Amino acid sequence: MTLICIVTPSFNSERFISQTINSVTSQSGDFDLFYHIQDGGSSDDTCAIVQDHIDRLASGWDIHCKSITMTMSSGPDDGMYDAINKGFSVLPVDEAALMTWINSDDLLASGAISAALAVVRQFQDVKWLGGRTAQIDVHGTLGHMHPPYVFPTALIAQGRCDGRDARFVQQEGVFWTPDLWKCAGGLSSRLRLAGDWDLWRRFAQFTAFNTLDTLTGFHRRHPAQMSANLSDYYLEVDSAEPIALDPDRPLPQPNYFRYDLSNEKWRVSNPVTTDEDILCRSRAAGTIFASSTVTTQPSAYIVHGSTTDAYIALISQTPVTAGDVVEACVDVDLCNDARLLVRLGRHGDSPFEASPSVQVDAKRGTNAVRVSHTFKHAHDGYRVQIASAGAPALIADARFCSAATREPPPSRS
Missing domain, CATH: 3.90.550.10 (Spore Coat Polysaccharide Biosynthesis Protein SpsA; Chain A)
Incomplete structure (x- = not known):
């Protein structure tokens, strides 16, 4: 029974x-x-x-x-x-x-x-x-x-x-x-x-x-x-009292199941593409927040492939002008070892521009990643995009630990 x-x-x-x-x-x-x-x-x-x-x-x-x-x-x-x-x-x-x-x-x-x-x-x-x-x-x-x-x-x-x-x-x-x-x-x-x-x-x-x-x-x-x-x-x-996680005990990973009508069986699969954004709480005095896009992978926090496929984005709403140099340090908390692609670029509807991707062989736990970019155009903010190169990266958290904007050097003319 x-x-x-x-x-x-x-x-x-x-x-x-x-x-x-x-x-x-x-x-x-x-x-x-x-x-x-x-x-x-x-x-x-x-x-x-x-x-x-x-x-x-x-x-x-x-x-x-x-x-x-x-x-x-x-x-x-x-x-x-x-x-x-x-x-x-x-x-x-x-x-x-x-x-x-x-x-x-x-x-x-x-x-x-x-x-x-x-x-x-x-x-x-x-x-x-x-x-x-x-x-x-x-x-x-x-x-x-x-x-x-x-x-x-x-x-x-x-x-x-x-x-x-x-x-x-x-x-x-x-x-x-x-x-x-x-x-x-x-x-x-x-x-x-x-x-x-x-x-x-x-x-x-x-x-x-x-x-x-x-x-x-x-x-x-x-x-x-x-x-x-x-x-x-x-x-x-x-x-509520926080629950401490055991750093030495890996957490089990979830599955996504779809029903196969022709065979009448459930199968492990990947979710369909959606455009849903998840906005996270402010990380720094209301100026930095995290956004993640659900795409072809099983979670908003699982990223795979190039940054045009799926990524986690840390967004700063601090405006930049043409010639500004932005240097950012980001902490990425991983639940698995993964190779990350990280780049810094524009935020908003302005012309697209971004730094070359920095490749990082990251380990389970906290990884500090530095990236910089000299902007060619003015923008209403900037963002650091984090994707994975190869196997999916399970990102538990990502945050700015520092971000600084420098004025462009004076002209020699």
Whole structure:
């Protein structure tokens, strides 16, 4: 028997919870589903709606998996993450193949469970995975679907996938194995808004987050949702105890899986080309920020080939004039040994110009790279581009450690 364990925390959720339940109980595949609603003592019709779904299933309601066992508990809790922990405590997670939670206003995408289950069956080292995610409004209208994106393990482990340094690991449609849940210790009930961010960074100490090129979940945007309070969310993130990474233990690398319809198998692949930019936090008094472009490689932070194919760019918004000499020193933190190509050039829509590429045989860890260029034209800023020559380079971080602009030498005439 293949068990899937899912929890939905709820509190006064009558508006959307029926849609959430339907998105779970309509999943199809060769598995037995254990689904628990952990309610926080709702005063509206939430519990009555849930009980109606339980009664329908008990009366022989049509299902598309092997079996569904649906239960509900209602009572006080210490917040959403405490409710999720309580919900999993009443489910047979020790026997489960996969587990997840889905909030009472969000949706699982059709086929999400069967896709995740097929991958962990085919690739037995996969313990944590999710697919494309999307955002919907109160009416269920699709507002945005995210392109494929593979998250570097180091970024998640460092807590940088917080929507500022790098994009969120959206919770809807993320699945993991029970042994990973136990290793991480479950959710922290101390947190009110950033519990999933905290769980992901602890998961990343043990395994990589793998991406499926299929839609697995919908996040509903509406004014009443807790996650709309970003200021309090970031207060929790910034006050959280940092997790120290073991420099001697290499972090596992993520995979990107695409489904081969002709052979009905999942295959390790590369994501399609996108033009999505990821803006990182200011590195120096608001004048320097990092930008990375997702192209043909599995991550915004994996670069390969020439700088016209894919690169990490450190951007300075300091203007330069014709004849200015810019000398920059950049620290590049690598998770693997790699040969880098580094050059300095213009930023913005001005005529293109750049220094010759400096080739650096870089090692895992921090590498200091110096590059300079004498500008022929005036520009509204400059940037250092970092690419790899040959095998992909997994860049955990890149930053200016110094950058100086010198005036051109005086004319002899």
